[in-house]
Amino acid sequence: MSSKIATIEDVALLAKTSPSTVSNLLNGRLDRMSPETRDRIERAMAQLSYTPNQLARQLKTGQVPILGLIVPSVANPFWGSFAQFVEEAACSRGYQVLLGNAGRDPAQEERYAESLSSYGVRGVIFGSSPLSLAHVQALVRRGLRAVTFDRDTAQFDRQTESEIDSVTIENVKGGRIATEYLLSLGHRRIGFLSGPLRTVSRLERLNGFRTALANAGLEPDEDLFWEGSSSHGYGDVEGAEFGRRAARELLERPNPPTALFAINDMYALGAYAGAQDLGVRVPEGVSIVGFDDITFAEVAQPPLTTVRQPLREMLQVTVSMLIDRLEGRRLGPADHLTFRPELIVRASAAPPAKALEAARR
Amino acid sequence: MSSKIATIEDVALLAKTSPSTVSNLLNGRLDRMSPETRDRIERAMAQLSYTPNQLARQLKTGQVPILGLIVPSVANPFWGSFAQFVEEAACSRGYQVLLGNAGRDPAQEERYAESLSSYGVRGVIFGSSPLSLAHVQALVRRGLRAVTFDRDTAQFDRQTESEIDSVTIENVKGGRIATEYLLSLGHRRIGFLSGPLRTVSRLERLNGFRTALANAGLEPDEDLFWEGSSSHGYGDVEGAEFGRRAARELLERPNPPTALFAINDMYALGAYAGAQDLGVRVPEGVSIVGFDDITFAEVAQPPLTTVRQPLREMLQVTVSMLIDRLEGRRLGPADHLTFRPELIVRASAAPPAKALEAARR
DNA sequence: CTGAAAGCGCTAACAC
DNA sequence: GTGTTAGCGCTTTCAG
Numbered sequence: 001m002s003s004k005i006a007t008i009e010d011v012a013l014l015a016k017t018s019p020s021t022v023s024n025l026l027n028g029r030l031d032r033m034s035p036e037t038r039d040r041i042e043r044a045m046a047q048l049s050y051t052p053n054q055l056a057r058q059l060k061t062g063q064v065p066i067l068g069l070i071v072p073s074v075a076n077p078f079w080g081s082f083a084q085f086v087e088e089a090a091c092s093r094g095y096q097v098l099l100g101n102a103g104r105d106p107a108q109e110e111r112y113a114e115s116l117s118s119y120g121v122r123g124v125i126f127g128s129s130p131l132s133l134a135h136v137q138a139l140v141r142r143g144l145r146a147v148t149f150d151r152d153t154a155q156f157d158r159q160t161e162s163e164i165d166s167v168t169i170e171n172v173k174g175g176r177i178a179t180e181y182l183l184s185l186g187h188r189r190i191g192f193l194s195g196p197l198r199t200v201s202r203l204e205r206l207n208g209f210r211t212a213l214a215n216a217g218l219e220p221d222e223d224l225f226w227e228g229s230s231s232h233g234y235g236d237v238e239g240a241e242f243g244r245r246a247a248r249e250l251l252e253r254p255n256p257p258t259a260l261f262a263i264n265d266m267y268a269l270g271a272y273a274g275a276q277d278l279g280v281r282v283p284e285g286v287s288i289v290g291f292d293d294i295t296f297a298e299v300a301q302p303p304l305t306t307v308r309q310p311l312r313e314m315l316q317v318t319v320s321m322l323i324d325r326l327e328g329r330r331l332g333p334a335d336h337l338t339f340r341p342e343l344i345v346r347a348s349a350a351p352p353a354k355a356l357e358a359a360r361r
Numbered sequence: 362m363s364s365k366i367a368t369i370e371d372v373a374l375l376a377k378t379s380p381s382t383v384s385n386l387l388n389g390r391l392d393r394m395s396p397e398t399r400d401r402i403e404r405a406m407a408q409l410s411y412t413p414n415q416l417a418r419q420l421k422t423g424q425v426p427i428l429g430l431i432v433p434s435v436a437n438p439f440w441g442s443f444a445q446f447v448e449e450a451a452c453s454r455g456y457q458v459l460l461g462n463a464g465r466d467p468a469q470e471e472r473y474a475e476s477l478s479s480y481g482v483r484g485v486i487f488g489s490s491p492l493s494l495a496h497v498q499a500l501v502r503r504g505l506r507a508v509t510f511d512r513d514t515a516q517f518d519r520q521t522e523s524e525i526d527s528v529t530i531e532n533v534k535g536g537r538i539a540t541e542y543l544l545s546l547g548h549r550r551i552g553f554l555s556g557p558l559r560t561v562s563r564l565e566r567l568n569g570f571r572t573a574l575a576n577a578g579l580e581p582d583e584d585l586f587w588e589g590s591s592s593h594g595y596g597d598v599e600g601a602e603f604g605r606r607a608a609r610e611l612l613e614r615p616n617p618p619t620a621l622f623a624i625n626d627m628y629a630l631g632a633y634a635g636a637q638d639l640g641v642r643v644p645e646g647v648s649i650v651g652f653d654d655i656t657f658a659e660v661a662q663p664p665l666t667t668v669r670q671p672l673r674e675m676l677q678v679t680v681s682m683l684i685d686r687l688e689g690r691r692l693g694p695a696d697h698l699t700f701r702p703e704l705i706v707r708a709s710a711a712p713p714a715k716a717l718e719a720a721r722r
Numbered sequence: 723c724t725g726a727a728a729g730c731g732c733t734a735a736c737a738c
Numbered sequence: 739g740t741g742t743t744a745g746c747g748c749t750t751t752c753a754g
Contacts, residue, residue, distance in 0.1 A: 005504060007747055018725040023749055033723065049503070054479040055420050056747035059730050064416075064480070066459075073445055075656070080441030084434055084598075087462050096476065098427075099460040101448050115457065118415040119425070142410070143366065237445075240660040273660045295436070299601040299634045301662055368731055379741045384733055394739060417731035420746050 006048035014044035026052055058120050065095045067322060068116040068124035072104045073236040076266060077294050082127060082149075085312050089319035104128055104199070104234050110135040117144055123322045125149060129168075129200040137162045147322050149314075151200040154336040165325070167318045167337045171201045174307040174341035175208025175261070178289045181305070181343055182259045183216050186351045187287060191257035193246035193267055195228040195235035202263055205291060209261055224257050226250055235267065243270020244277070251278050251286065258352035259287035265294045265306055268348070272300065287349035303346035314339050367409035375405035387413055419481050426456045428683065429477040429485035433465045434597040437627060438655050443488060443510075446673050450680035465489055465560070465595050471496040478505055484683045486510060490529075490561040498523045506686050508679055512561040515697040526686070528679045528698045532562045535668040535702035536569025536622070539650045542666070542704055543620045544577050547712045548648060552618035554607035554628055556589040556596035563624055566652060570622055585618050587611055596628065604631025605638070612639050612647060619713035620648035626655045626667055629709070633661065648710035664707035675700050 008026075012019045017037055024032050025041050033041075044050075058064045067090050071079040083099060090097050098121060100112040113124050113136075122145055126136060129151030136146050146164050153166040182190050190213070197203055210220055226246040228235055235242040243262055250257055251274065262268035268290030275286050282288055282302060290297060293308035317337060324330035369387075373380045378398055385393050386402050394402075405411075419425045428451050432440040448458045459482060461473035474485050474497075483506055487497060490512030497507050507525050514527040543551050551574070558564055571581055587607040589596055596603040604623055611618055612635065623629035629651030633643055641647050643663060651658060654669035678698060685691035 008749095009747080012725095019748075020726080020750075021724060024724090027749080031723095037723080051475060051479045053420075053481075053747050054476075055416055055425075055481045056730090057749075059414075059416050059420050059732090059747080060749045062730080066480075074435055074448075075438070075442040075445035077436075077438045077441060080438060080444075081436040083441075083444075083460070084436035084462055087435075087460065097460060099444070099448065099458055101445055114412060115415075118412045119427075120414075120416045237656070240657065244660060269657075270660055272662060276662050295598075296601065296630075296657070299605060299631055301633060301637050369733095370731080380732075381734080381742080382740060385740090388733080392739095398739080414731050417746090418733075420731080420748090421733045423746075 005053075006050040008050075008052065010048055011041065011044045011050050014048065015040040017041060062120065063122060063326070064120040066119070066121045067095050067097045067319070068100065068113060068121045069097050069127065070100045070102050070109050070112055070124060071127035072234060073101050074099065075101075076236040076239060077296060078264065078266065078292050079127060079236065081295065081311060082315065085315040086125060086319060089316045090323075093319065093323050095319075095323060103236070104130065106130055106132065106135045110139065113139045113144060113146075117142070123147075123326045125318060125322065131198055131200060133162075133164065136164060140164060145322060145325050147318050149318060152336050152338065153334065163334045165321055165334045165336070167314055167321070167339070168201070169309045169314070169339045169341050171204035171341075172208040172211070174291060174309075175205035176212045177208075177341065177343045178261050178291065178307050179209045179212035180215075181345070182261065182287060182289060182349060183212060185259070185287065185349060187257075187259040188218065188352075189221070189224060189255070189257045189259070191224040191226065191247075191250045191260045192263075193226040193243060193250065193260060193271065194263035195233075195239070195242055195267070196230035197227055198230060198234070205263055223253055223255070224250065239264065239266030240270035240273070243267035243272075244274040245270075247271035247274025247286075247288075248277055251275060251280055257286070259289070259349065262288065262290045265290040265292045265297050265304060268304055268306065269296060269300055272348075283348050283350035285353060287352070289349055293344055297344075298346070300348075302348050305346045305349045306344050308342045308344045310339055310342075366414075367411040369411075369413065371409055372402065372405045372411050375409065376401040378402060423481065424483060424687070425481040427459050427480070427482045428456050428680065429459050429461065429474060429482045430488065431461045431463050431470050431473055431485060432488035433595060434462050435460065436462075437597045437600060438657060439625065439627065439653055440488060440597065442656065442672060443676065446676040447486060447680060450677045451684075454680065454684050456680075456684060464597070465491065467491055467493065467496045471500065474500045474505060474507075478503070484508075484687045486679060486683065492559055492561060494523075494525065497525060501525060506683060508683050510675075510679060513697050513699065514695065524695045526682055526695045526697070528675055528682070528700070529562070530670045530675070530700045530702050532565035532702075533569040533572070535652060535670075536566035537573045538569075538702065538704045539622050539652065539668050540570045540573035541576075542706070543622065543648060543650060543710060544573060546620070546648065546710060548618075548620040549579065549713075550582070550585060550616070550618045550620070552585040552587065552607075552611045552621045553624075554587040554604060554611065554621055554632065555624035556594075556600070556603055556628070557591035558588055559591060559595070566624055584614055584616070585611065600625065600627030601631035601634070604628035604633075605635040606631075608632035608635025608647075608649075609638055612636060612641055618647070620650070620710065623649065623651045626651040626653045626658050626665060629665055629667065630657060630661055633709075644709050644711035646714060648713070650710055654705055658705075659707070661709075663709050666707045666710045667705050669703045669705045671700055671703075 102108040290306035297304035651667035658665035
């Protein structure tokens with residue numbers, strides 16, 4: 001069949017030198033050979049179209065330039081972009097990324113990371129923020145380097161000294177500014193819609209929501225609260241479906257909300273559909289604010305007002321940080337980076353209908 | 362720091378046996394040892410929380426249970442779902458997926474595949490369908506097993522005997538049925554909007570579009586044709602933006618189209634926004650039909666009429682086929698599988714406005 | 723400057 | 739049943 005794959009020995013033979021010298025060239029130790037030797041080797045490599053076997057190389061060195069990335073589901077556009085950014089950043093540093101969809105199942109996450117580690121991967125990025133980090137911690141103890149996204153591990157870390165770096169946006173604040181915006185528009189009955197609150201970031205966003213309400217002197221109303229059942233998943237794949245149902249149910253209640261704060265843009269966009277199902281227009285009939293600012297938010301009808309996370313920047317530092325750790329270029333205790341959320345005002349929120357009517361009179 | 366990672370030798374020592382016996386257990390050759398030995402080994406493994414080093418294992422066997430996946434960009438929801446399905450299928454067969462975003466650049470694709478192969482990956486799925494398969498062919502000659510998606514390599518294969526399996530939908534037919542549907546609604550001026558036609562599948566969809574028009578006795582009109590410039594990318598990341606611009610430009614021309622056929626759903630959904638920018642309603646002012654049936658199509662306002670690809674099923678067989686090849690369980694010449702596209706009628710297409718007006722009189 | 727030799731952790735004959 | 743042995747392809751001392 002296809003000609004045997006060339007090894008370092010083949011190259012050495014052809015170049016009339018030894019494997020070690022070839023290896024030296026491979027590793028950039030050019031000072032240890034004459035230009036002629038180097039030339040011969042390079043010619044030989046080209047001729048055999050030689051590619052070093054990374055497996056063998058890493059069996060020796062114990063490391064591979066691969067980063068593990070564990071996300072709930074790349075089918076969700078948010079995580080798709082996420083993966084893309086991680087990949088870009090990794091690539092620019094000469095790393096590749098091994099992807100795992102773990103659907104937010106800690107056991108699955110652990111299984112993945114374990115298998116990753118058996119391939120020599122020593123750095124993993126955890127995209128979601130499960131309530132418990134026990135499984136990550138176990139991994140870290142076994143020599144894995146981890147960065148969690150969307151959750152500040154500082155506090156956790158102080159308790160356990162587990163050295164988990166973290167990069168996150170200020171979720172509480174994000175929830176707060178979204179809500180304050182709605183409040184400033186005149187809304188008083190604001191619905192909250194989310195998938196299962198089994199994630200630190202979701203809890204925090206809710207927290208921000210409640211804080212804003214409280215600051216405005218408003219009582220939280222259970223009737224304005226919709227939480228997806230975890231038996232249906234977290235809404236990563238079907239986020240929009242969840243949002244649709246949520247909006248429909250909330251809007252059909254007696255004394256319905258005039259505005260909706262969705263835990264993320266997928267839910268928000270789904271809520272558009274839910275409102276539409278009921279013949280309620282956005283933003284005339286109901287205002288909607290999302291979170292994340294996914295690509296689609298801008299193109300949606302109406303363009304979605306949302307809280308933006310500077311994903312690309314965040315992931316750039318996430319990746320650099322992790323690689324610096326792996327390469328021993330960054331030492332010391334775990335880092336905890338925090339980014340600022342930003343409200344992007346577009347067209348999905350407006351003053352409540354009553355105000356509108358009042359104004360018309 | 363963390364305790365040294367256990368090797369097979371450590372396990373053997375602790376279990377008072379030899380590495381080979383441990384290896385036998387690892388590889389399921391249970392018949393070659395007494396139950397007691399087995400028991401001792403298992404206890405030892407547990408005690409050391411031993412995980413076999415796959416790197417070393419594969420240096421020997423030359424194979425890794427990892428599939429390479431090369432797509433234009435996971436940030437595009439279509440490719441995100443794509444990657445997810447591949448991952449699911451691979452996972453159920455005990456394989457993992459190494460992901461690469463190559464942005465449709467053959468050089469980048471080749472670089473990826475090469476690096477993949479240096480990690481022992483021997484099977485790669487190519488998601489997009491570049492006009493030239495030269496780079497894939499080169500890889501295949503070097504021992505890689507490839508399956509291309511979205512393009513039938515049968516013809517190509519006959520010329521070159523390069524053994525590239527392929528799985529694809531009938532793109533020509535897909536383009537045809539979408540167009541025929543619009544035609545059946547009464548549309549006569551149908552716009553076509555696409556990114557750069559540098560892809561077999563896009564060319565085929567256009568082909569189907571033209572065929573349907575010709576069958577209806579219609580002349581193609583250059584004014585109804587919009588092709589994104591490749592200098593801006595293929596619209597994988599910014600597909601919706603492209604669609605938006607396309608719709609706007611097409612709709613502003615003198616004697617504008619009454620319907621739009623978009624090369625994929627991202628463009629179609631973008632076209633919604635473009636129409637909206639001009640105050641044209643969908644489907645009252647302009648009908649829009651997409652292609653792919655991404656998750657969002659159903660939630661969009663109005664729900665998008667589109668041509669569905671049975672992605673999950675297609676990728677399931679793609680993955681099985683590839684793994685069967687790799688494991689020597691499937692021999693013989695390359696396979697070329699073809700799936701049937703299906704028109705999903707939702708609400709984004711309606712009879713043209715004039716007909717509507719006529720009906721009103 | 724260059725090469726010989728040892729070995730990374732595991733597997734697969736092949737003995738015992 | 740079980741252990742010994744010889745590598746997989748590369749890196750890395752350490753001599754020449």
